[in-house]
Amino acid sequence: MSDPVLSVADLRVRIGSREIVRGISFDVAREQTLGIVGESGSGKSMTVLAATGLLDAPGAKVTGTSTLAGPSGGTALVDASARLLRTVHGGRIGFVFQDPGTSLNPLLTLERQITESLETHRHSTRRQARTRALELLEAVGLPDPESRLHAYPHQLSGGQKQRVMVAIAMACDPELLIADEPTTALDVTTQAQIIELVRTLQRDFGTAVVWISHDLGVIGQVADEVTVLREGQAVEQAAIGSVFDRPQHEYTRELLAARPIVGRPGPQPAPADAEVLLEVNGLDVRFDVTTPVGKSTVHAVRDLSFAIRRGATLGLVGESGSGKSTVAGALVGLIRPEAGTATLDGTDVLGVRGPERKMLRRRISLVFQDPFSSLNPRARVGDAIGEPLSVHRLTKGRQARRARIAELLEVVGLPTSFAERYPHELSGGERQRISIARALAGEPDLVILDEATASLDVSVQARILDLLTSLQRDLGLTFLFIAHDLAIVQQMSHDVLVMRDGRAVEYRPATELFATPEQEYTRALLAAVPPERPRVTT
Template sequence: MSASALSVRDLRVRIGTREIVHGISFDVEREQTLGIVGESGSGKSMTVLAATGLLDAPGAAVTGTSTLAGGQGDVQLVGASDRVLRSVHGGRIGFVFQDPGTSLNPLLTLERQITESLEAHRRMTRRQANSRALELLEAVGLPDPETRLHAYPHQLSGGQKQRVMIAIAMACDPEVLIADEPTTALDVTTQAQIIELVRELQRDFGTAVVWISHDLGVIGQVADEVTVLQNGDPVEQAPVIDIFDRPQQPYTRELLQARPVVGASGPPPPPADAEAVLDVDGLDVRFDVRTPVGKSTVHAVKDLSFAIRRGTTLGLVGESGSGKSTVAAALTGLVKPDAGVATLDGDDVIGVRGSAEKSLRRRISLVFQDPFSTLNPRARVGTAINEPLRVHRVVDGKQARKARVDELLELVGLPTSFAQRYPHELSGGERQRVSIARALAGEPELLILDEATASLDVSVQARVLELLGALQREMGLTYLFIAHDLAVVQQVSHDVLVMRDGAAVEHRPAAELFAAPEHDYTRGLLAAVPPERPRVST
């Protein structure tokens, strides 16, 4: 019997007449993790979907071999029948995908979603499956597992949902676990917990893991061997320590250089006499929510005060649920605070109404995390950027607005021809540049960036961060940069405000905070950032 749990040879994927995966081969041994890394569009997910028999794209053709080996016999997955694939998926191969919110069935309890595979693949009775489901939720560290068995996905946080996905994937003790960007959408602290959880389960069950990621920092913490993909080609395959210490290919070196690491230099210092452009004092926001036991109140932001100096960046940091985005929503009129005062150059931000409110919306612009969902899919790029020019009457005349759209595209590093494209014709980084151009169209005094680089590849993220820095230096822009990743925040911020459960736990100049964090929570966030060196298995 082969020592490999999964062995792939000369895997090729063709969609129509175009080959998009070019002859990839790899092996994953038991208790070993193979990291597959590359940017979006490099073929990472396509390779693994094809190798496990999950690829079902119109016109797709897969050649090569992919052999699943184990005590239940070897199975050839490429070209296998639906019956064979159903017998191995969920049983011998477990899957954890990037977004647990779309992977979990919103209409079924956690208990039912875990017991499905146990009843189908292990022929357990309902009572046996329920008992095993409870054991799995305890194993993945879900709080109060007995109560959560009867909960629905919408009642869990993102990290908790991902733990449930891992419980489902590990339910039948699979020989291979496929983890496709399982931590990309999570906070750095939750990411660190998920990485450690998978390692513990791997040690306990002897599972082989294929971990897909665009971030070599994450891969360095999980992988024993690494395959680097670029445009469907395996450009480098080596042990993880060799990838980090002796990368052979320029593309691998580019990925290594692009990953954010704590300790990188921050932006140049602002003028010593820079005055505050935004002042916030005593901001307080509460939400009424309905629960199974009645109405409840969530205290999202608690007596928060801070200021942002003109031409500087304030990094607003915290885990999901800490209140970061609620602060942005309060400053842009999307939610009504219960208390507090905020002024922009002395003008009221919170209580403003009528024509003054419209003027204020021009002075404060917002860039969201997902540029695809914030751009109208039916509107061309030029139309999207032109809209604030027209609404706020920044430029008069159709030709003048078109010229300004071209200027804004060039400002964010895009060709003027992109004005005729639709959002789906752009990459993620290009879409985010369009979002930044649109935000700058109103010539704002304050630009709020709410996790604006969190969904991007690390190399694209690095280029967008460079763009933001260049725009700030050239135009004197002021940023409120909201993020959960302190390594990214250090690169762009002059000051840092750390939030937890709606309250400020630390607010200091960035250089001081990173040199000597005072609060345990800040130190925990810093410790959760993947280090520069890989973790070598012992």
């Protein structure tokens, strides 16, 4: 192996009296990818931020060494001056972060955001920088790159924004690329495209890559070497093949076991004579949008029909923009459809008004993807769970309300003391359990789970899926399970509806669909799920 591009030794980060990162060491060489994996809070991002001089936490103390290869012994990044770091960041080190929506400047065109680093670090002229920006947008596969130069971030999809972030990161041909959870918020097909894009650029430019993720399945597709972190410590460091075949630490084995994998058995099909709870026919949703060339209409859902049997789960799957969340919004009254009908146990869902509408809203609950933004940060957990109890007058008196809140917390596996906490005092998995408890407070007939596990660590995700399965079994719940990951859908669903561009592509019992997918699009979604074996086995 060639000399390391980045060499980190005995890196430690202390904030106050607490040591967040504990003596981590690693090297990454040219054309090599180092995967850093662990749950939220394990110290992954903190380690890389400290190693590259980007850590700016109040009271943080960083010790150890981090050296970027170069002449005269290389560049020391720990305790480097702000002036030195400005010459390194963007020029010699590129960064791709998890959320491109917050990483991109909403006020600048894509051209300006790419050319900025070229003019700063390579002293390119405006014309040279523009030519290079166009080449980069073509290289990352952005459609119609010439016109996209003048576009703003809000005019792109999530996957397109992340491609632009990769273009910005690679603009100055950096020696090192830091990819911090770059595919976590993306659907599986876009995730596969971004992974392949980074691998291609790495091969073309010889870049060293540090790829951070909570998912060993993703790491298996990109990394040559792996460092597994837990509570700020490296519990295992080895080649990717060794980690998958012979994991040495129990925590590594837990992460491997928690990965969603296509092929694991799911629930058996619902009985053919089971009662239909929700029936949707001919649902059609359109949106009027304003574009740079004038107003246009987006046909989000097109003549969609499906049914969910009582006590069963329908998996609604497709890429971002396929119309999945639009269906959920129409069923809970957040979106008014153009046409179609929907009935819940014989009750009109789309046209109900007045007191009946309030009763219907109690019978259909919705759990969103991001539990932090869906919970009021100023309200205690008990108040968040108790709000549906008060609105629908399901309990009499304060004592009965507290008892019901405590019961709901126990149902989702949390101690009753959590009622006094605020959302920011909880982990992501705990917040999602609170969201589920709130959804169950109204004793609903149907629970809509809109990407309810997409933002969680795979280990936390596995626990939430187990919780949902047990709740369905114990309480007889009916789920509309919206996701982009067919491995999770297979684990949860009795029936599966695959959507693309607002249309139903394939709608069959889950066991049949996964055994013999009929449509090419379904097969493409299945192929995009990270396989059980790593791509690199050396």
